[in-house]
Amino acid sequence: MAAMPRIDLDALEPTNATGYPPPFDEPVAGRWQRKIGQAARLTELGARHVVLEPGAWSSQRHWHKGEDELLVMLSGRAILVEDDGETEVGPGDIIAWARGIENGHHLINRSAEQCSFVCVSAGDEQGGSYPDIDMMWDAKSGFMHKDGTPY
Amino acid sequence: MAAMPRIDLDALEPTNATGYPPPFDEPVAGRWQRKIGQAARLTELGARHVVLEPGAWSSQRHWHKGEDELLVMLSGRAILVEDDGETEVGPGDIIAWARGIENGHHLINRSAEQCSFVCVSAGDEQGGSYPDIDMMWDAKSGFMHKDGTPY
Numbered sequence: 001m002a003a004m005p006r007i008d009l010d011a012l013e014p015t016n017a018t019g020y021p022p023p024f025d026e027p028v029a030g031r032w033q034r035k036i037g038q039a040a041r042l043t044e045l046g047a048r049h050v051v052l053e054p055g056a057w058s059s060q061r062h063w064h065k066g067e068d069e070l071l072v073m074l075s076g077r078a079i080l081v082e083d084d085g086e087t088e089v090g091p092g093d094i095i096a097w098a099r100g101i102e103n104g105h106h107l108i109n110r111s112a113e114q115c116s117f118v119c120v121s122a123g124d125e126q127g128g129s130y131p132d133i134d135m136m137w138d139a140k141s142g143f144m145h146k147d148g149t150p151y
Numbered sequence: 152m153a154a155m156p157r158i159d160l161d162a163l164e165p166t167n168a169t170g171y172p173p174p175f176d177e178p179v180a181g182r183w184q185r186k187i188g189q190a191a192r193l194t195e196l197g198a199r200h201v202v203l204e205p206g207a208w209s210s211q212r213h214w215h216k217g218e219d220e221l222l223v224m225l226s227g228r229a230i231l232v233e234d235d236g237e238t239e240v241g242p243g244d245i246i247a248w249a250r251g252i253e254n255g256h257h258l259i260n261r262s263a264e265q266c267s268f269v270c271v272s273a274g275d276e277q278g279g280s281y282p283d284i285d286m287m288w289d290a291k292s293g294f295m296h297k298d299g300t301p302y
Contacts, residue, residue, distance in 0.1 A: 005256065006231065006238060007245040037221075040247035044219040044274035045196075047247065068195040070188075072223045072269050074243050080157065087157055092225050094158040094269055096191035096198065105156065118223050118245055122273030123195035 007036045009049055020060065021143055021151035024133060030056030030109075036118070046121040052078065052109040058119075061104040061132050063097070066124035070096045071107075076115025078107040083131070099123050104131040158187045160200055171211065172294055172302035175284060181207030181260075187269070197272040203229065203260040209270075212255040212283050214248070217275035221247045222258075227266025229258040234282070250274050255282040 014032035018025050030053030037047035046067075052058060061081060073093040080087045080095060083103045089095060097105055109115050127138030134145050143151045165183035169176050181204030188198035197218075203209060212232060224244040231238045231246060234254045240246060248256055260266050278289030285296050294302045 005233070005246050005248050006240060007247060009245075036245060036247060037219075040221075041249045042219040042221070042247055044217075044250060045221055045247075045271065047221055047245075049245065066195075068188075068193040070191075070193070070196055070198050070269075070271060072225075074223075082156070089157060094160075094187060094198075094200065095156050096158060096187060096193055096196075097156050098192045099195060118221075120196065120221060120271050 005040065007039060007049070009034055009036075012036065012039055012049075014051065019143065021135075024060055024130075024135060027057040028059060030054070031058060037120075044122060048119050049116065050119060051114050051116045052076075052107065053114060054109055054112050056109050058107040058117075060130045060135065061106040062128050062130050062137075063102055063104050064099055064121075064123070064126075064128040066099050066126035067121045067128075068097065068099050068123050069119065069121045070094065071117050071119045074116045074118065076109065076113050077111045078109050078115045078117075080105065080107055102129070104129070156191065158190065158200070160185055160187075163187065163190055163200075165202065170294065172286075175211055175281075175286060178208040179210060181205070182209060188271075195273060199270050200267065201270060202265050202267045203227075203258065204265060205260055205263050207260050209258040209268075211281045211286065212257045213279050213281050213288075214253055214255050215250055215272075215274070215277075215279040217250050217277035218272045218279075219248065219250050219274050220270065220272045221245065222268050222270045225267045225269065227260070227264050228262045229260050229266045229268075231256065231258055253280070255280070 012034040163185040
């Protein structure tokens, strides 16, 4: 028997866990994620609710080979960083990244308040890369240096 | 050269087009959709920004065989209708439907103001059904009566 489909965020434990090797884990220590896709038993869509504490990053700046991503800002303000520069985003803004576009992106909360958003994804988890640091990722080997040696 | 990934809603023409045969098209005449997934060249994620005028429906009540759906309310209030009853939803609410769950859903704007949301989907467009009316759909034949004869 399925519950009503509105996600009860209070019933989901937020986690700040990350698989990033040190020191790349430090900027995401203030990123609190709720796995809403898993809670709703979605298998085709990945979906997370994310709260960024002041100073926290959404991720290391990255792009995906095989996955589309889309983010809806719910509250607060954040700075979107890409190759081309920075853009401030706020509530109601929708941001989308097509798979395979090699322009890394992430959000940084430079404000004094929390911000929150929903991030969804779909496609093939082939891997991706991190333009600002010596790290790349693929589904088989996990996090690696850019010469292919594992972390 | 990709544009910055924040979706410029003002640059996208809203459409109230529907493939529903009459009279099932009438309740969605006040549904104005912007194809944000297409604008962002997404191929794995379907994504639409939707405004419902007072009285409008998001769709006929339906479920999908092969697609997950997730909706984020941006503004206004709407009534979510499912087999189990009705729930009011508003800004920041996140609603998710796993593929294959045969519990039809839609939103109705019973308020005096517009409401808006983002709706995303992923998976296989196999088809689905409409529990309240004599209609079903599959990717090969389109909209059909429940005895399989086409509209």
